[in-house]
Amino acid sequence: MSALPVLPVEPVATPRPQHIRLVVDHRRGQGSADRQQPGAGDRRERVRALLEKVAECTDPQELKALRDQVVLECRGVASAVAARYRGRGVDRNDLEQLANLGLVKAVRRWQPGRSEDFLQFAVPTIAGEIKRYFRDHSAAVRPPRRIQELRAALTSSEDERPVGSADDDGHAADGRSDDARRAEELGVSEAAIREAREAVRLCRPISLDAQSGWGCPIADTWGSEDERITQIEDRMTVQVLMRSLSPREREIVRMRFVEGMSQARIGECIGVSQMQVSRLLRSITSKLYQELAS
Numbered sequence: 347m348s349a350l351p352v353l354p355v356e357p358v359a360t361p362r363p364q365h366i367r368l369v370v371d372h373r374r375g376q377g378s379a380d381r382q383q384p385g386a387g388d389r390r391e392r393v394r395a396l397l398e399k400v401a402e403c404t405d406p407q408e409l410k411a412l413r414d415q416v417v418l419e420c421r422g423v424a425s426a427v428a429a430r431y432r433g434r435g436v437d438r439n440d441l442e443q444l445a446n447l448g449l450v451k452a453v454r455r456w457q458p459g460r461s462e463d464f465l466q467f468a469v470p471t472i473a474g475e476i477k478r479y480f481r482d483h484s485a486a487v488r489p490p491r492r493i494q495e496l497r498a499a500l501t502s503s504e505d506e507r508p509v510g511s512a513d514d515d516g517h518a519a520d521g522r523s524d525d526a527r528r529a530e531e532l533g534v535s536e537a538a539i540r541e542a543r544e545a546v547r548l549c550r551p552i553s554l555d556a557q558s559g560w561g562c563p564i565a566d567t568w569g570s571e572d573e574r575i576t577q578i579e580d581r582m583t584v585q586v587l588m589r590s591l592s593p594r595e596r597e598i599v600r601m602r603f604v605e606g607m608s609q610a611r612i613g614e615c616i617g618v619s620q621m622q623v624s625r626l627l628r629s630i631t632s633k634l635y636q637e638l639a640s
Contacts, residue, residue, distance in 0.1 A: 389419055389420075390463060390465075393416055393419050393420065393464050394464070396412055396415050396416050396419070397416060397456060397458070397464060398458075399412050400412045400413060400416070400453075401458045413450075413454065416453045416464075417446070417449055417450055417453055420449055420453075420464070420465070420468060421446065423449075423465060423469065423472075424446050424448065424449040424472055425445065427445050427448075427472045427473055428441040428442045428444065428445035428472075428476065429441075429502070430498050430501065430502060431480070432501050433497065433501045433504075434480065434497065434501075436479070436480070441476065444479050445475070445476060447475055448468075448471050448472035448474065448476065449468060449471075449472055451475065452464075452467060452468035452472065453468075455471070456468075489545040493541060493542055493545045496532070496534065496538060496539075496541075496542040497542040497543075497545060499532055500528060500532065500539065500542050500543070503528055503531055503532060507531075525539045525540060525543075552564065583638075587634050587638060590633065591630060591633065591634075595626070595630050597616070598612060598616070598626055598627065598630065602627060609623040610623075
């Protein structure tokens, strides 16, 4: 993964479910999350006041300090957006760094009157930064959109409501598997849940140096090239050319190039001298070259 720029933000804490709800509500253009989360309204007012100062500020150093304050106020939202993309083959810290980078870009691009609430503009910008990274650097094979959306919902479900104690097979005390519980919660089939889990492997293909079930690297289990396959075209060409020869000439070619017999031995078999066999082979070779060139 390419190195990401160091951002002027403090390490973020583990995303909480309230943050996830906040992101979803803002994406839908709703404000109910601010009323549900304690202190969210105060934070929104603080961010609005800071952005008003940013719009009026002309001093570069003061402008940078104001923007850094906006980033610090909204870092929890950036962390919540990053949490929606966990479990897709990118490290959690890298996801949060990408989200913070998107937040910084949103602060820098913000203009008064763009939207009623800064987060209505910032959340799509943060999500776009993460999606752009997945598009350019992550998945080797891009799963269908329904699988991507289901995987995101599954990750959020697992973060908010972890399954209790389970046995080695992933079954809870009531005998139901984790996949069955998640399928019922998300309103999909168990097969869809398994498909979403399997799609994660597409983000990071298995290394060829990984051990196979045969006790050796996967690369060592690959078969070698079969030389007979590369000779198919040549054999088909020879078969066509042999039709231009007489039965006696074809028999001479078979004894010489298939059986590997010497010219003297061929002469004994067909009742001629070795010199006559040599002249016959030259004649046969010339005839085949002419047939091939025609």
